[in-house]
Amino acid sequence: MTSVLDGRSCRLRPYRPDDAAAICAVADDFMVARWMTRAFPHPYTEADARRWLAHATTGARGRFFAIEVDGVLAGGIGVEPFSGERSGGGAFGYWLGRAYWGRGIATDAARLLSDSALRSGLRRLEARVFAPNVASARVLEKCGFELEGRLRAYYLDRDDNLCDALQFARLSVLK
Numbered sequence: 001m002t003s004v005l006d007g008r009s010c011r012l013r014p015y016r017p018d019d020a021a022a023i024c025a026v027a028d029d030f031m032v033a034r035w036m037t038r039a040f041p042h043p044y045t046e047a048d049a050r051r052w053l054a055h056a057t058t059g060a061r062g063r064f065f066a067i068e069v070d071g072v073l074a075g076g077i078g079v080e081p082f083s084g085e086r087s088g089g090g091a092f093g094y095w096l097g098r099a100y101w102g103r104g105i106a107t108d109a110a111r112l113l114s115d116s117a118l119r120s121g122l123r124r125l126e127a128r129v130f131a132p133n134v135a136s137a138r139v140l141e142k143c144g145f146e147l148e149g150r151l152r153a154y155y156l157d158r159d160d161n162l163c164d165a166l167q168f169a170r171l172s173v174l175k
C-alpha cells in the first residue's frame with residue numbers, strides 16, 4: 001500500500017513517533033470511545049497513545065494511518081491483516097475526533113483505505129459495528145461494504161448494556 005493517501009477532505013499518512021499528544025487531544029473523549037472496542041481505551045492517556053504508536057509503527061508499512069485534516073491529526077484508520085486460515089482478510093477500523101464529525105471525512109478516509117487495501121492484494125475487509133452506531137454503518141455502506149449479518153447480544157457497551165453487532169465486509173471480487 002502507498003504510504004500517503006490524499007482524499008477530498010483528508011490525508012492518510014503514517015503515524016509519527018511524536019503523534020502521542022495530538023492523538024490524546026482528539027481520542028480522549030467518551031463519545032469517541034463509546035462504540036469502539038475496549039482495545040481503544042477510555043480515558044485515553046499519552047501512555048496509551050505511545051503504546052499504540054509502538055504497535056502501529058512496527059511491522060509492515062501501510063496498515064495504520066493518522067487521518068489528517070488541514071495538517072492536523074483528526075483521527076485514525078487501519079487494517080489489521082488476519083493470518084493462518086484467514087490470510088488475505090483483514091479487520092478494518094477507524095475513528096475521528098468529535099470536532100470533525102458530520103463532514104464526510106470518515107467516508108472519504110474509509111473509501112481511500114479500503115480501495116487501496118483491496119488493490120494491494122487483500123481479498124476481504126471486515127468491520128463489526130455496535131448496532132446503535134448508525135453513522136459508522138452508513139460510512140461502510142457508502143464505501144461498498146455489505147451487511148453480512150447481525151450478531152445478537154454480541155457486545156457490552158461502555159455502560160455494560162448489551163448491544164447487537166453488525167458485521168460488514170467488502171470483497172475485492174464479489175462472487
Ligand SMILES: CC(C)(COP(=O)(O)OP(=O)(O)OC[C@H]1O[C@@H](n2cnc3c(N)ncnc32)[C@H](O)[C@@H]1OP(=O)(O)O)[C@@H](O)C(=O)NCCC(=O)NCCS
Pocket residue numbers: 031032033035036094095096097100101102103104105106107108128129130133134135136138139
Ligand atoms: C462513526 C464516525 C467515524 C463517522 O464519521 P463522520 O465523518 O461523521 O461520518 P460522515 O460524515 O462520513 O457520515 C457518514 C454518514 O453517516 C450519517 N450520519 C452521521 N451521524 C449520524 C447519526 N448520528 N445518525 C444517523 N446517521 C448519521 C451521515 O449523514 C452520512 O450519511 P449520508 O451521507 O447518507 O448523509 C464518527 O462518528 C466517529 O469517529 N465516531 C466514534 C468512533 C467510532 O464509532 N468509530 C467506528 C467504530 S466501528
